[in-house]
Amino acid sequence: xxxxxxxxxxxxxxxxxxxxxxxxxxxxxxxxxxxxxxxxxxxxxxxxxxxxxxxxxxxxxxxxxxxxxxxxxxxxxxxxxxxxxxxxxxxxxxxxxxxxxxxxxxxxxxxxxxxxxxxxxxxxxxxxxxxxxxxxxxxxxxxxxxxxxxxxxxxxxxxxxxxxxxxxxxxxxxxxxxxxxxxxxxxxxxxxxxxxxxxxxxxxxxxxxxxxxxxxxxxxxxxxxxxxxxxxxxxxxxxxxxxxxxxxxxxxxxxxxxxxxxxxxxxxxxxxxxxxxxxxxxxxxxxxxxxxxxxxxxxxxxxxxxxxxxxxxxxxxxxxxxxxxxxxxxxxxxxxxxxxxxxxxxxxxxxxxxxxxxxxxxxxxxxxxxxxxxxxxxxxxxxxxxx
Numbered sequence: 559x560x561x562x563x564x565x566x567x568x569x570x571x572x573x574x575x576x577x578x579x580x581x582x583x584x585x586x587x588x589x590x591x592x593x594x595x596x597x598x599x600x601x602x603x604x605x606x607x608x609x610x611x612x613x614x615x616x617x618x619x620x621x622x623x624x625x626x627x628x629x630x631x632x633x634x635x636x637x638x639x640x641x642x643x644x645x646x647x648x649x650x651x652x653x654x655x656x657x658x659x660x661x662x663x664x665x666x667x668x669x670x671x672x673x674x675x676x677x678x679x680x681x682x683x684x685x686x687x688x689x690x691x692x693x694x695x696x697x698x699x700x701x702x703x704x705x706x707x708x709x710x711x712x713x714x715x716x717x718x719x720x721x722x723x724x725x726x727x728x729x730x731x732x733x734x735x736x737x738x739x740x741x742x743x744x745x746x747x748x749x750x751x752x753x754x755x756x757x758x759x760x761x762x763x764x765x766x767x768x769x770x771x772x773x774x775x776x777x778x779x780x781x782x783x784x785x786x787x788x789x790x791x792x793x794x795x796x797x798x799x800x801x802x803x804x805x806x807x808x809x810x811x812x813x814x815x816x817x818x819x820x821x822x823x824x825x826x827x828x829x830x831x832x833x834x835x836x837x838x839x840x841x842x843x844x845x846x847x848x849x850x851x852x853x854x855x856x857x858x859x860x861x862x863x864x865x866x867x868x869x870x871x872x873x874x875x876x877x878x879x880x881x882x883x884x885x886x887x888x889x890x891x892x893x894x895x896x897x898x899x900x901x902x903x904x905x906x907x908x909x910x911x912x913x914x915x916x917x918x919x920x921x922x923x924x925x926x927x928x929x930x931x932x933x934x935x936x937x938x939x940x941x942x943x944x945x
Contacts, residue, residue, distance in 0.1 A: 609710025635679025738865025745858035814928035
């Protein structure tokens with residue numbers, strides 16, 4: 559616990575998010591208890607803090623969404639108990655029918671994961687109804703439960719809204735930057751490794767192993783961006799931001815990096831076969847790989863710059879990305895020109911070097927397409943602001 563508090567106070571991150579969620583839950587539950595028990599003297603006061611605890615979610619939009627679903631489920635359960643119990647009487651058969659109907663209604667898809675709460679509310683409402691005695695008192699008790707649930711929902715949402723509503727732009731930026739840095743590092747390592755000639759099998763296998771880790775990193779980066787989008791919905795803190803995060807730009811970069819990593823995996827897989835190619839052409843292979851390394855170096859720079867595009871107005875970074883992709887294209891054309899008259903693949907073997915050339919061409923074109931998409935986003939955003 560002390561470690562959690564120390565990390566939460568020391569720097570922003572998941573530990574701080576957890577700590578803030580705990581603090582907000584305590585505040586929401588305590589305020590709900592004071593109002594329900596101390597001020598209103600409600601006989602079932604625990605419904606309010608219990609509901610408030612459940613409604614303090616990780617984001618504002620989640621709190622609003624789950625509060626609406628939970629309140630709807632609880633009110634349906636309470637109303638159902640209030641209708642069936644006087645009609646059928648307090649008996650075991652009535653309880654069974656009540657549970658059957660409430661569980662069926664709880665399957666309504668609009669209630670989502672709060673659907674089972676229909677049965678829970680009906681159970682507690684039935685218990686309160688039969689214990690209160692007089693019908694008028696019973697209906698007052700049911701109305702009290704429904705009111706306490708609505709009170710708890712309101713306090714949970716308000717607490718989450720007032721006390722440090724979460725904004726996760728930083729985590730989205732960090733995830734994309736980490737992905738681009740890892741991609742840049744691998745491209746640089748491969749370029750340096752093949753600049754001196756055909757790589758050793760163990761080295762090529764190590765590159766392929768690193769490349770195979772990228773799908774998981776891409777999925778994490780994509781999830782971080784979508785969480786950042788979620789935290790912005792209904793969040794008042796976005797009004798005080800000096801600049802807005804370009805979530806469409808983020809998605810464009812992630813999609814491009816996703817495709818780039820797949821092409822890099824294919825290229826590194828090809829390099830694992832380079833060592834077994836015809837050794838009689840080793841001199842030609844070394845010249846090809848030296849030019850290939852130049853292309854990978856330029857692509858690595860494009861990957862590094864792509865990870866720094868964070869806002870709709872990052873025109874300077876997009877321009878740098880354009881410069882890097884232009885350099886990568888020039889390096890690729892030099893590779894094509896230098897390898898045009900060479901026989902690199904033995905006709906009796908799988909065409910390793912032709913495949914490598916195709917893979918690096920696709921790497922370059924993915925960044926060219928990303929640059930074009932980002933430029934289009936900037937132009938569209940500028941046009942919309944001018945209106």
